[in-house]
Amino acid sequence: AQSVAQPEDQVNVAEGNPLTVKCTYSVSGNPYLFWYVQYPNRGLQFLLKYITGDNLVKGSYGFEAEFNKSQTSFHLKKPSALVSDSALYFCAVRDITSGTYKYIFGTGTRLKVLA
């Protein structure tokens, strides 16, 4: 079965420090991986996706993610965190085995950037 895991419920980081939000996946075949961010009482916003090619994917708001096939990971990173980055982050993989191709979301990681 296809799945993604976000091992940390919450990540705290000081403003200006680099941040990492972790995601690991378990899929058969080549994965389509996505990161979304959700601010309080808002919908999800697309940050970036990996389809194929370069393992380092750059996205919106200065975020990037590194696809690592051997470690089956797709961690979200940012070199210098802002207080405004505080939000709920979801990793997702496209389910290609069920025939629906729907998203399988991770459980989410709450990022708190401390001033």
Add this chain to the structure above:
Amino acid sequence: DTEVTQTPKHLVMGMTNKKSLKCEQHMGHRAMYWYKQKAKKPPELMFVYSYEKLSINESVPSRFSPECPNSSLLNLHLHALQPEDSALYLCASSQGPPGSGPYEQYFGPGTRLTVT
């Protein structure tokens, strides 16, 4: 314009009421989605419309009834809901249907539904 709009923002309804949620996008997207999200949980897919036809129904109870009047609009009709149906209901759209390509989804801000 990369915006998905949803109305109303908040809705309180009794268990015997009938109400509708509305969603609109003008990006020319050919797939639209309804999700249900409980607090601090990931969204759960309810329905997918591809080219204005219902393509996925994730075994949603019949008290939820989706409708896609045209390629820009998506409605969710609600009737005889239960208190456990209280949640944030999110609409999303993507350029193509699931399975047609690795398209990202664009989400609306959601409707916060409370069933009393």
